Amino acid sequence: MKNPPTIKDVAKRANVSVATVSRVLHNLSGYSSATKDKILDAIEELGYQPNAIARGLVNKRTQTIGVLFPAVSGYFSSTLLHGIEEYAHSKGFSVIVCNTQDDGKRTMKYLQVLREKQVDGIIFASAEVKDEYDQAISEMRVPVVLVNTFSQKQIIPYVKIDDRLAAYQATSYLIQNGHREIAMISGTVGDRIAGSPRLEGYRQALEDHGIACVESRIAYGTFNMESGSQAMERLLEGGVSFTAVFAASDEMAIGAMGAAMKKGITIPEELSVIGFDDLELSRAVYPSLTTIHQPLAQMGRMACEKLIALIDDGEDVASSMVAHKLIERESVSPLHRPS
Amino acid sequence: MKNPPTIKDVAKRANVSVATVSRVLHNLSGYSSATKDKILDAIEELGYQPNAIARGLVNKRTQTIGVLFPAVSGYFSSTLLHGIEEYAHSKGFSVIVCNTQDDGKRTMKYLQVLREKQVDGIIFASAEVKDEYDQAISEMRVPVVLVNTFSQKQIIPYVKIDDRLAAYQATSYLIQNGHREIAMISGTVGDRIAGSPRLEGYRQALEDHGIACVESRIAYGTFNMESGSQAMERLLEGGVSFTAVFAASDEMAIGAMGAAMKKGITIPEELSVIGFDDLELSRAVYPSLTTIHQPLAQMGRMACEKLIALIDDGEDVASSMVAHKLIERESVSPLHRPS
DNA sequence: GCTTTTACAGTAAACGTTTACGTAAGAGCT
DNA sequence: AGCTCTTACGTAAACGTTTACTGTAAAAGC
Known part of the structure; x- marks a missing residue:
């Protein structure tokens, strides 16, 4: 078979309807263990993998979030990204990275792409939230959380230090x-x-x-x-x-x-x-x-937690002002006054 | 209207069929400039945005690639990522980042997710290509290019230095x-x-x-x-x-x-x-x-170029062994032999 | 022995697009 | 006038899922 097998192929091979296959895939009820086995075998034999795009179309959920950075390279962003990606993955979400270069046009373009791609939520990092973004964000009805920045116009949950x-x-x-x-x-x-x-x-x-x-x-x-x-x-x-x-x-x-x-x-x-x-x-x-x-990593994680909470239960989440800390190392010494 | 407007809503408002709307959206031929205007107006008024998921379902193209890194944080990966993302975006592709942590199980999981999400291609960076990956990669019929690594089993195009x-x-x-x-x-x-x-x-x-x-x-x-x-x-x-x-x-x-x-x-x-x-x-x-x-940035870019060439025209692309260069700065000095 | 419930399963609509095909009207030609 | 060709659309199937609704037989309750 040239094309990847679909749920229909599985159904045909197992002599059941697609509905039943879908049911075992989501382990809902409504099938005997015998048919379940048949179906599982068919899946195995065909090497079937569900198509998340089709799935996304019907449940209006893509299990994907977008992350906007002003600059992706460098330690700062990558550490933040690490925290975000880590948590997202643990919750079954994928993350699309967007490198806005702190440019208004690019940012708007990315926002549009993310909207078209039907992401379930957006994390906006480090850059100033311009009015233009604020508006675009509220037009697309998608949860957003800010990290290392905040919005003066709207109340969008954020995670940052003071x-x-x-x-x-x-x-x-x-x-x-x-x-x-x-x-x-x-x-x-x-x-x-x-x-x-x-x-x-x-x-x-x-x-x-x-x-x-x-x-x-x-x-x-x-x-x-x-x-x-x-x-x-x-x-x-x-x-x-x-x-x-x-x-x-x-x-x-x-x-x-x-x-x-x-x-x-x-x-x-x-x-x-x-x-x-x-x-x-x-x-x-x-x-x-x-x-x-x-x-940073923890802040990325927190932002992602808030976002997913927003996506899943839609309840409003609070912003977090996280604690910073002064780390004493070697680059500062008491001033030796010439006495 | 609660839900975001669809192409049908646009069609209805402009008194045309969805086919016609789709045609102007892709500026194909087959409509008068009068209807085009009507449609454009309707789009404007409704704030219509196409749904890339639905589109992806029919053309079996998501305009999305996946990138697998053993570690996302740090300069190395983020610079590579920067090059990749930059080029991808310029060609209308989005990139999903995956942080494998150089872990076999995680990598396999990501590979599966990427397959389910129907990415158009995959860039695999820096980590050794285990047999397990090699096999998974060839099973999902998706172009792959390697950066900073290579495969000994299969011929997968790569970009790396010597x-x-x-x-x-x-x-x-x-x-x-x-x-x-x-x-x-x-x-x-x-x-x-x-x-x-x-x-x-x-x-x-x-x-x-x-x-x-x-x-x-x-x-x-x-x-x-x-x-x-x-x-x-x-x-x-x-x-x-x-x-x-x-x-x-x-x-x-x-x-x-x-x-x-x-x-x-x-x-x-x-x-x-x-x-x-x-x-x-x-x-x-x-x-x-x-x-x-x-x-690194250029290598990321090249890898992405190759990948998109593979996706678009399916022709095989050659691997690139790119040139490195020794940069002389201050940390090396000639040995002062005790004379 | 009758009705009611339960377990198991199928049918078909829906999600939002794209696109092959059909069709009607007009233009151009003989 | 009859023919073909083009232009400008509309119809409907298809993409691969999920899920509400049905259907049916067996089990359970009386």
């Missing part, structure tokens, strides 16, 4: 270690998710400790390593002094450390660095990076 | 720099993909240069950073001397460098390190890592 607070604590930690000239390598300017909140936390911490915030001590990157290196170079050439730097992502922190060390600056002796995310990376580099831990 | 040669060159490079006591941090023992070939390349290079290979200079990791650190620690405690080390992955190299530096060993002055992969990472760390470049 970025502002975490940044506040990171900066305060530096201050507690005696630093007063603290630079920041912020994320993309205007980014309302991991950009401005962390910057605000930094500013607030300085202010609360009576330290003036000088704008030339702030450099902007795009969260990745390369941009971290460049930001550090700009800071170094900027003529402002600083004894510590808070980077809004581990990747930028690593890039910044690399750039600083290349200039002969020793870390943490001459410059303390604190990162944000706690990627596996930060444990392995030397000096290992003191940073804010964000339980 | 691991053995690359390892040979990496080791030779160390030798050319005057090193003779060269350790290796190999990948998972028994791994026939990125494990033994690279180890063999290392051995061969030593042999060809008349250097005896001492087994205690070989440590085994699992390609990730943590295992690299541990391997380095074992090497250091092992009592053998070595002035250079070749790690079978950048992640292990970074981990190893971290562990060495933690012990006060300076790189590259006291110890040269060469990695493998050229992840973005290796450029950013300090000292930046000399390594073998593997064009």
